[in-house]
Structure formats: C-alpha cells, structure tokens
Amino acid sequence: MDMDKAGVIKFRHCGKHIYCFFVPEYCPVCRESLSSRTRRLEEAPVSIPNPFINGHKVTSSFLVKPTKGTFLRNMHSFTVPLCVWGFLPGVVYNYNEAGVCRDEHGWEQSVSIPLVQPDMYSLINQWDRYLEQFSSTDMWDPQRYEEHEHNCYTYALTFINCLLATQGKRQLTKSDFTEKFVLPRTRRASRYITLYQEISHKSFYIVDSSQREEDSYV
Incomplete structure (x- = not known):
C-alpha cells in the first residue's frame, strides 16, 4: 500500500x-x-478529511510543505516549512537561494490557505500579471536571499501586503498572518500527521x- x-x-x-x-x-x-x-x-x-492537497491544482493560495519530502513521510520537517504560492494552475511560485522559482511539480502534498474569495473576479483576473511583475523586481534576486530575514515567507507576505495596499486595506504583520491564516490549517495538519x-x-x-x-x- x-x-x-x-x-x-x-x-x-x-x-x-x-x-x-x-x-x-x-x-x-x-x-x-x-x-x-x-x-x-x-x-x-x-x-x-485529508488536510493535504495537490498545490499544482489550486490558484491564489498560500502553500506550505516540508523542506524535504512529504508531510506524511517527513513529519519532523513540518516545523520548518517553505511557504509558497499557487496562482497559475499547475505553477507554484516560491523564493529561495536560487531566486524566484516557478515549479510545475514538487508540491503535490501541501497545506493550502486560500487568499481570494471566489467572487473577487477582478483580482483573480489580474493575479497572474501582478505576481509576475512583483516577482521580476530586483528585491527577489538570488543574492538578496537570507534564510531568516529575507526568505520565502517574506516574499509571500510582501506580495499579500502589496495587494492589500491597492485595495486600501490594513497591512498584515508576520505574526498577524501566521496566527490568523497559517496556524489554524497547520494545527489541523499536525493532528492528522x-x-x-x-x-x-x-x-x-x-x-x-x-x-x-x-x-x-x-
């Protein structure tokens, strides 16, 4: 099996x-x-219900997966996740020491946090363009990567706050985003593991x- x-x-x-x-x-x-x-x-x-989904089949979501392997086979890696995006169907954007990566595989077992309501058509239609423009700036060059301060989480949260700013909404701190959006999903995943x-x-x-x-x- x-x-x-x-x-x-x-x-x-x-x-x-x-x-x-x-x-x-x-x-x-x-x-x-x-x-x-x-x-x-x-x-x-x-x-x-299995809390893990194929990250290549979702869009406009924040994804979490272990640094190596899968949640169910590499359970101890769960405490050090990579945080990434799934926007274009099949393509997952993420940022690491190689710069911005656009992965078409490797995220088949992820925790997904949806970021956009289904009725937000305008934002959904512009999402790919916003993400590509954001990812193309020199802020996300490989040499600027730093494991603790300028990493994949920084990349994700900065993009979220850029979108919130365009909508005139309050920006999120790292602790706000983690507590409100990430921890409820990862706690459920941890229980399942x-x-x-x-x-x-x-x-x-x-x-x-x-x-x-x-x-x-x-």
Whole structure:
C-alpha cells in the first residue's frame, strides 16, 4: 500500500473511536465480528478529511510543505516549512537561494490557505500579471536571499501586503498572518500527521468515544 495515498477512516465500536486505514474483519478491542448487517448507523465508518492537497491544482493560495519530502513521510520537517504560492494552475511560485522559482511539480502534498474569495473576479483576473511583475523586481534576486530575514515567507507576505495596499486595506504583520491564516490549517495538519503516524506504527488508533471530536486524534 502507498502510505501517502492511504485514507484514514473512523468507526465506533464498544465505546471507542477506532481509526485505521481499512475496516478490519474483527473489532481490535473486543474481537467481535464487524461484518454484522445489524450494525447501527452511528457505527458506520466515515472518512477523515485529508488536510493535504495537490498545490499544482489550486490558484491564489498560500502553500506550505516540508523542506524535504512529504508531510506524511517527513513529519519532523513540518516545523520548518517553505511557504509558497499557487496562482497559475499547475505553477507554484516560491523564493529561495536560487531566486524566484516557478515549479510545475514538487508540491503535490501541501497545506493550502486560500487568499481570494471566489467572487473577487477582478483580482483573480489580474493575479497572474501582478505576481509576475512583483516577482521580476530586483528585491527577489538570488543574492538578496537570507534564510531568516529575507526568505520565502517574506516574499509571500510582501506580495499579500502589496495587494492589500491597492485595495486600501490594513497591512498584515508576520505574526498577524501566521496566527490568523497559517496556524489554524497547520494545527489541523499536525493532528492528522499524529493520527497517521499512530496508525502506520500500530495499525489502529483507539480512543474513548466520550472524548471531544477535536481532541480525539491529537
């Protein structure tokens, strides 16, 4: 099985939430057969939404991915992400020591933070032109890259603030943007990674069904 593509499912049995990649023949807690047609509706398996998407299939979004590999295979890299953009379908703009890159692959497993409402037609139509003009300035030359102060996050946030300025809106600080937009998505991704890791190692992740849903796979 390709573990990066395995979907996580959850079902309830004998007072437990049981997470796994497929429903087993027998309950791993009580060993009762799970093939009974009399199973109650609330015990039916449900899919857990995967927080990772193919960044080459989204537009006008802020993307996060590990520095190397994928979230599910390189879990410790999650704390040091690269932050990039997906605007043109299939093309992801990002900034590193090589300057502005326009990647057509490599972002197939990303956390995506949409930046534009679907009804903002004018901005969507001009987005590619704005981004290309912004990326072509000498501010993003390779020699100006600095890992901590002038990096991909700086590139992304500066572009966001340029767009906000044209709309007469308040600009965002790094902490504002991180707290409001990035952390909610990455926290959800982190919970999913923890869940996925537990199942990969033990085949199942089992918790009391009395736990709050948002805590049940932390």
